[in-house]
Structures are given as C-alpha cells and as structure tokens.
Amino acid sequence: MWRRLHSTLARCVVFDKTGPPTQVLSVRDVPLPPLTRRSVHLGMLAFPINPADINQVEGVYPIRAHRLDSEPALHVGGNEGVARVLAVGDEAAAHVQPGDWVLPATPASGTWRTDMMVDYTQIVRLPRHEALTLLQAATLSVNPCTAYRMLKDFVDLAPGEVVLQNGANSAVGQAVTQIAHAWGLHTLNVIRDRPDFDQVAQQLKSIGADCVIRDTEMRSAETQQWLQSVAGSQPPRLALNGVGGKSAQNLARLLGVGGTIVTYGAMSRQPFMFPASAFIFNDLRARGFWMSRWTEERVAGRDAAKQAMLGDLVEMMRQGQLAGPRAELTTWGDEADAAASLACFMGAVQKAGSSMAGKKQVVLVAAHQSASSE
Ligand SMILES: NC(=O)c1ccc[n+]([C@@H]2O[C@H](COP(=O)([O-])OP(=O)(O)OC[C@H]3O[C@@H](n4cnc5c(N)ncnc54)[C@H](OP(=O)(O)O)[C@@H]3O)[C@@H](O)[C@H]2O)c1
The missing domain is CATH 3.40.50.720 (NAD(P)-binding Rossmann-like Domain)
Structure with a gap:
C-alpha cells in the first residue's frame, strides 16, 4: 500500500551522526530524483546486515556511508545487496535493461533503502541471475x-x-x-x-x-x-x-x-x-x-578480473556448489509509518549484532518482491 501511494519516494534507513545503531538510525521517505539519460532506477530486492555495515554506522569503519544527494546531512546504511532494474535512461540502456538484476559496483552504495536512482557506472549486471536465489544474489558481492x-x-x-x-x-x-x-x-x-x-x-x-x-x-x-x-x-x-x-x-x-x-x-x-x-x-x-580496496583498485568493479570472479561464483551457485549463508529473512519497507518501519528494521539489526547468532540477517524489500519472481 505504501509503495502504491508513494512510488516516487524511496524509504531509506539513515543516520546523521555515527554511534550505536539503536541510537542513531531512523527511517525517512525521500523523493527519488528524476530519471536522466545516464541514470537507472533500481528497486532493491534484498540486502544483508553485515558486521562492516554496523561498524560504518558506529563510525569505526574507514569508508563513510553513502550520502544522500537530496539531503547531504543524511547517510544511508548498507554496502551490498541485489536490485532489479525498473527503468533506464537512453544512455544507460546500452548497459542494463529493465528486469536485470544488478549489484553495487563499489562499497558504500547505501543499499538499505527501497529504491535508488544511480548512474549506470555504479552498478554491475549480474550474469544469469535466473539460477540464483535472492539470498545468494544479495550476499554475493562481499x-x-x-x-x-x-x-x-x-x-x-x-x-x-x-x-x-x-x-x-x-x-x-x-x-x-x-x-x-x-x-x-x-x-x-x-x-x-x-x-x-x-x-x-x-x-x-x-x-x-x-x-x-x-x-x-x-x-x-x-x-x-x-x-x-x-x-x-x-x-x-x-x-x-x-x-x-x-x-x-x-x-x-x-x-x-x-x-x-x-x-x-x-x-x-x-x-x-x-x-x-x-x-x-x-x-x-x-x-x-x-x-x-581490491574493488576500488579495479575501476569501480568493471574490469575483467571482477567479471571473471562473478562469473565463477555464479557458476558455482548454479552447480549447487555454493549456497547462500545460513540466514534469517525479514520483510521490510511497506510499514504504515516511519516508526513502524524502523522497529521492523531494528529487529533484524539487533539479531545481527547478537553473540552466536548463527544466521546472517537479510532484509527483503516488500515493495519489489513480486518483481523478483518475474
Ligand atoms: N576484509 C574484508 O574484505 C572482509 C570482507 C567480508 C567480511 N569481513 C569481515 O569478516 C568478518 C566476518 O564477516 P561475516 O559477514 O562473515 O560475519 P557473520 O556472518 O555476521 O558472522 C560473524 C562471525 O563472527 C564471529 N564472532 C562474533 N563475535 C565474536 C567474538 N567476540 N569472538 C570470536 N568470534 C566472534 C561469529 O562467531 P559466533 O557464532 O561464535 O558468534 C561468526 O563466526 C567480519 O569481521 C567482517 O567485517 C572482511
């Protein structure tokens, strides 16, 4: 329902100062910028909550989190995840098509959100995604x-x-x-x-x-x-x-x-x-x-070594040799208001940080789940 009413908004998990996630994270609905020739509208399908993501919120990670263009005081959490291409500008269309699954090309992409508008150079198309589960794709790049x-x-x-x-x-x-x-x-x-x-x-x-x-x-x-x-x-x-x-x-x-x-x-x-x-x-x-560092040194992840590695890993996944991690899934993003949305998200964050948790916390973005099976 939230998605249908607000399709030009992106729901984001943000922070304006670093510190313990329970104290600094909040949820904001921010307008998506318009599509341009070079841009790609992504619907996030799923993303994990990794130790480095938490460290970034705490301010003890060497790379700062993604800064929102529309509100530079706000950082969006999340360094990896898988998204589906929803729309492409004319120039971007030579690189990706609607329906493709893509991964962020570099860290600090701010994956903890429902939608994003990115330059086509900021993403890597996932080869043969049909063979992968959402869990495998969302946790592949790190x-x-x-x-x-x-x-x-x-x-x-x-x-x-x-x-x-x-x-x-x-x-x-x-x-x-x-x-x-x-x-x-x-x-x-x-x-x-x-x-x-x-x-x-x-x-x-x-x-x-x-x-x-x-x-x-x-x-x-x-x-x-x-x-x-x-x-x-x-x-x-x-x-x-x-x-x-x-x-x-x-x-x-x-x-x-x-x-x-x-x-x-x-x-x-x-x-x-x-x-x-x-x-x-x-x-x-x-x-x-x-x-x-390995990724940064390779021209935003678009070089042959990165492509070969992704190809090898996807092939192992197709052959049943590489499963996703043991995981617990939380569906998030279509709650009625920001407070309910934050409460839902924080449930996953707290489990991610608990001792001997045993499972990777992975968030499925509610608005785009039907698209993921198309
Ligand atoms: N250098 C890189 O490029 C790179 C890339 C990816 C990940 N990493 C790092 O690799 C580590 C694992 O990441 P992940 O995503 O695989 O983690 P994860 O799936 O969330 O698992 C966390 C692991 O840390 C262990 N652990 C937690 N607290 C511990 C403690 N006090 N003493 C000993 N072990 C403890 C857990 O063991 P229990 O079950 O015993 O709690 C579990 O094995 C993190 O430090 C992450 O930042 C580095």
Whole structure:
C-alpha cells in the first residue's frame, strides 16, 4: 500500500551522526530524483546486515556511508545487496535493461533503502541471475568474493592441500569452505565453543567442511593428528583469520614453514601477537586483505578480473556448489509509518549484532518482491 501511494519516494534507513545503531538510525521517505539519460532506477530486492555495515554506522569503519544527494546531512546504511532494474535512461540502456538484476559496483552504495536512482557506472549486471536465489544474489558481492580472493591470491594452492580458518561459521567462513571444497582443497575449521557445537559442526560438514574444531582444541594432539593424516608431507600453507586474539595466534602455530596467515576481520576485537618462533623457525608471512580496496583498485568493479570472479561464483551457485549463508529473512519497507518501519528494521539489526547468532540477517524489500519472481 505504501509503495502504491508513494512510488516516487524511496524509504531509506539513515543516520546523521555515527554511534550505536539503536541510537542513531531512523527511517525517512525521500523523493527519488528524476530519471536522466545516464541514470537507472533500481528497486532493491534484498540486502544483508553485515558486521562492516554496523561498524560504518558506529563510525569505526574507514569508508563513510553513502550520502544522500537530496539531503547531504543524511547517510544511508548498507554496502551490498541485489536490485532489479525498473527503468533506464537512453544512455544507460546500452548497459542494463529493465528486469536485470544488478549489484553495487563499489562499497558504500547505501543499499538499505527501497529504491535508488544511480548512474549506470555504479552498478554491475549480474550474469544469469535466473539460477540464483535472492539470498545468494544479495550476499554475493562481499563475502563469497572475499573468500574467493583469499583462496586464490596469496598462496598457489594445489588440490589436496589444507586451508585453516577461524570464524568458520561466519558467512565468509561458509563461503571459504564451499569454494575450497569445489576446488579440491581440504579445510580445518575453527569455531567458538558453544552449547550446540555438534549441530553447528554438522551443518558446516554438510557444506564441505572436512574437520570442525572448537577454538579450545587448536593445540590438541587430535588436531595435529588430523592435520598429519590429511596434509601428510605438505603442512598447511594458508590460514585465514577473521577473529584475531588467541585464535589468530594459534592458527599461525598450525602453519608449516613459509606459511601465510591472511587477516581479514577482527570479530573478537582483541589484538593478536604472533609467536616469535613462528617467524624465526617457520618464516611466517602475515598479510591482510580488504575486499573494498581490491574493488576500488579495479575501476569501480568493471574490469575483467571482477567479471571473471562473478562469473565463477555464479557458476558455482548454479552447480549447487555454493549456497547462500545460513540466514534469517525479514520483510521490510511497506510499514504504515516511519516508526513502524524502523522497529521492523531494528529487529533484524539487533539479531545481527547478537553473540552466536548463527544466521546472517537479510532484509527483503516488500515493495519489489513480486518483481523478483518475474
Ligand atoms: N576484509 C574484508 O574484505 C572482509 C570482507 C567480508 C567480511 N569481513 C569481515 O569478516 C568478518 C566476518 O564477516 P561475516 O559477514 O562473515 O560475519 P557473520 O556472518 O555476521 O558472522 C560473524 C562471525 O563472527 C564471529 N564472532 C562474533 N563475535 C565474536 C567474538 N567476540 N569472538 C570470536 N568470534 C566472534 C561469529 O562467531 P559466533 O557464532 O561464535 O558468534 C561468526 O563466526 C567480519 O569481521 C567482517 O567485517 C572482511
């Protein structure tokens, strides 16, 4: 109903100062600018609430959120999601067509809204979207791409080798496990201890995890035995660290000579110290990865490497090798007023920030859901 009455408005989740999401987020209905020759009217279909999105609202992320052209004091949250093209200007029509599914080409696109008007260079057309679920498409451009790059760009791995990772039940971790499995690699997956450890471990094994251990078991004899039985004479050469603290330190200890640990997240918010022995006796290499930088360096995401990566990931999804993350869906955007709309959205934000939540919070935009199945 809201949509039909206000089709020239976009409902947006905004903030005018940074801070805790519960204190600074609000919902505003803002007019959409008119369509121009270069512009594309997008109807957002779905978007996730990722840790980086929350960090951006809190003001502890290096890239600032999208600023609304019509009200520059307002920032719109959200860095990824999938949208459907609703209308295109004459020049934009050479690049996308109504009905196409598109992803933002760069971070800080402000995906937490129902509609947006963008220049055609700010989006990437999603190839063969018919084969994908909304969940897969909405969560494709950050976490699976991060997993793909970290498995490809740091160590030239051969099938049969073992990759180590902590935070293995995160969306990045689930993508790492599945891509590694599809490429013939084994994974040793570390998660925090929890009451439902066996159930979570089983879920990770069902998507291809070879071994799942508690963070308290990283230095156990059983872990060493498993590594020796699988890795044999080729000790692990790549570890992926999304947690930090003690967990990162213990991952580094499990690497072989010349091994590389790639840090991409710091969910524990704890600093980490690598053991001197790992550097001296094992020539440890400690690197970092940030998908946003990789994307920025590639001409707004339109270069061949980005297209090839998206093509590979979509193909894995089509072949059933790469599912979307475990997720909880919230339908949002057609509430009667801004207060009800904010309450609905905040329900998802609060679950996204809770400890051992187990599921990625993904928002489906109510106004465009019928279009998504066309
Ligand atoms: N560098 C990059 O380019 C890049 C790209 C994508 C994501 N990231 C980062 O990667 C991390 C994971 O992102 P995501 O979207 O995959 O996350 P997610 O699906 O929301 O999962 C969050 C993960 O963090 C773990 N976690 C939460 N609090 C923790 C704590 N205090 N100590 C240890 N682990 C904790 C959770 O484990 P429990 O189940 O035990 O709570 C879960 O595994 C984030 O830090 C994100 O910013 C970085």
